Amino acid sequence: MSLLAPLALIGAAIIGPLIVAMYLLKLRREDRTVSSTFLWRRMVRDVEANAPWQRLRPNWLLFLQLLIMLLLVLALARPFFFTQGIAGRNLVIIIDRSASMGAIDEDTSRLAAAKQQAIQLVDQLPDGGRATIIATGGRMEVPASATADLRELRDAINSIELSIGGSSNLAQALTLASALVSRDEQSEVAIISEGNVTIPADLEVPAPVSYFPIGQRTDNVAISALVLQPGLTGQTLFVQATNYAPEAPAVRRLDVYLDGELFNAYNLTLQPGVEESIVADVPPDVEIVEARLSGDDGLPLDDRAWAVSRLGEATNVRVIGPGNRFLATGLALLPGVSVTTVPTTTTTFEETAAQIPVTILDGVVPPTLPPGNLFFIAPPRSTEFFSVTGLLEFPSVRPAAGEDPLLRNVSLSEVSILEAVRIVPGTWAQVVVDSDGAPLLVAGERDGRRIVVLTFDLLKSDLPLQVAFPLLLSNIINYLAPGSGADAALLLPGEPVTIQIDPEISEVRLTMPDGSQITQASGPLFFEPEQLGVYTLEEYRDDELEARLRYTVNLFAPEESRIVPQDALAVAQTGGIQSAITPRDQEGRQEFWRWLAAVALLVLLIEWLVYQRSGLVALFERLRGRPHDTAGQRPARSR
């Protein structure tokens, strides 16, 4: 225990003697004439002496007043305990809510422990302290912003729920935190996480950063892949399980269910950090495959995975253009994609977006744009989505920072481009690959349509000759036709999905893994898969089932399955070395002057009761039905 304002104790040295002196000083007495002091004199023989001082006698009031004084002075000195925590007035708490925080340590989940820790930090806020809560992992959320209202903060913390989507990248959260703390000198940032997070190296937080690690368990086995591929005669199932524990080997049983029936069970012995794969042939009529790891480990979320059969389904892609061999070959390589080539002179498009969801416009822009999602390649003129303003010669290729799904596994570093169209995209567009003054690849959504623009002709670059091309094409088709095509049925958790609905369909029903349903009459269906499992989409035309599509959402995320808690995080901080911080040597201050003040108030009440005790006794006796008779003794009747 220590004091924030020890000077206040001087108050005790000044006021204490004053109180005692008041008791030493003889009282100013009221004159009262009595018939005779004869009886009084018999009683108080020792009170005589006319000195202004009297002997200090033990007195409850004196004792209580000194006690009140001591309590108040102590409260003014603001005592506190050192606790594990924070000391700043402006606190930014970053709570990791990514899937790995769903790990179960002992009996509570890590997220629950993190919330507990956050509430403890909030309770330690000094007077007038403000706190901001940032929930990171998946979409970043700020449930409470710079508020001093403890109840609001607690509610905000309790409202945080596990997010299965997204990664544990702290870049966004730390950037926001830096902006928030730069305004106040006495700021502090607290990161509550299990530590498996990505921290941007170039960010310097202008305030002390504390890290509160959550969790102890390290053992976790996950199903890291589950794929159902159409084969020649039937379907091939590929299951991969990985032991993410750092040291202990794991022995687990993998159960495979086909359409809910147990198909096979495999006993797996997994060395630390090693994955094991199983390939099995399953009958062609199987629709849903589920793999389960039996037994217990740290993170239950990744012990189950689902896959659905996509046999006999294909996505229609329309290509309008002069004909491009590279494009045709690239598209032909994509499984589940059927290509329709349309001459460049076509001006009317009969098919609906549901029938042909993706149109590739290779070097042409028809007067009327076809419905559905569009992929422009080297557009010759402006459209409603962008303006063409000229040409770029030998543009350099600069992929945008961050990991865009379009560039997954794609390396563009070797690509040379002769000439590109200079376009000015609308606000909908996000630049995926940038160049000198104009983008090379933009993607985005507008009015429920997904648009991708590649501003250079494939024939005027060496991109088609590189490994990157089929991958890029695959990514683009996946982006334009989600829920269809190659890993169409595989949706990413937390990633919003748009499914085009044919206008002739009167109703669509989406059944979530937990059984809840979304029913919608028309238009594109948006949803964000926040649950793991199988989503079933049923399309009805006049109450008749027209089509049934299944999607799976799995947590195939090695960074989330790695649940080993980290002891330290390296966060660059202004005014300090780039230090790995642990909370052990952090000093939080828990002030408790309020309790002292409350006790002082209580003692004050007692002091008042003691002072008035004679009146209280009289009142008490009256209440007990024995009137307190001041006339007292009547003349004695006995001899």
Next chain:
Amino acid sequence: MTEPLFDSGFLRKLDRLALITRRAMLGEMQGERRSPRRGASVEFADFRPYTVGDDIRQIDWNLYARMERFFLKLFVAEEELTIHLLIDTSRSMDWGEPNKFEYAKRVAAAFGYIALSSLDRVTVTAFGSSERGGAHLRGVRGKRGAFPLFNFMQQLAPGGAGSLAAACQRYAQTARTPGPLLICTDLLDAGWEDALRALSSRPFDMTVLHVLAPQEISPTLTGDFRLIDSEGGGPIEITADDDMLRRYQREFNEWRNEVETFCNGRGIIYLFADTSLPVEEFVLAQMRQRGVLR
């Protein structure tokens, strides 16, 4: 015009009462009380042999017939009694609510009236006011004397701070005929023991009326006070709290017991009067109960 001491209804009730004397006492004049003397009444007392010079009318001839010797037949003499009323008029008596002095005056007047109505002589002495011995009412007698008695009582004024003991000693020395004596005082004097002892040295038939106000019996002071003695004693400083009052109460009871024991030991009737009790009730009930009146 001072208000009358009593109303007529109370006086009529007093007419029915009489003093109880515990022994026969000498008087000066013929009265209605038994006297130790032999005298003329209808009540036989004794026989005595005749000696020369005796009144031959008193010889019991029947006895002479039987014994052939002269005997005188003696009768109990009936004489008047002198009732002594002593009233403490020191300033300490003029205190309290209801006032102790007024109370003492009324009780004494009632007592005196009862005595007068049985043809006894009443003398009133107020002491305490001055060294001279205070106001004095020489024996009044019979119902006729009620007027001077009440008049005297009404004109009595409190004041002074004489020593109770000295006044009592002087009275004991100067009083001529002992008789029933009622002393009305609060005894709030260090010399109360000497005072009572001095009076009891003479064969008075003594009754002490100990008058105290309820404020003295159980004070309701709270706080810090400097108590000033109404008779001019030095002030005393007290801090009246619960504990203090409890100690006072204990001290008071002890003192009262002391007085009562002292009186009982000397054949003095001790009457304790709380002025909150009405005078009428005190006289008609309490005094009769204690065997002072009947």
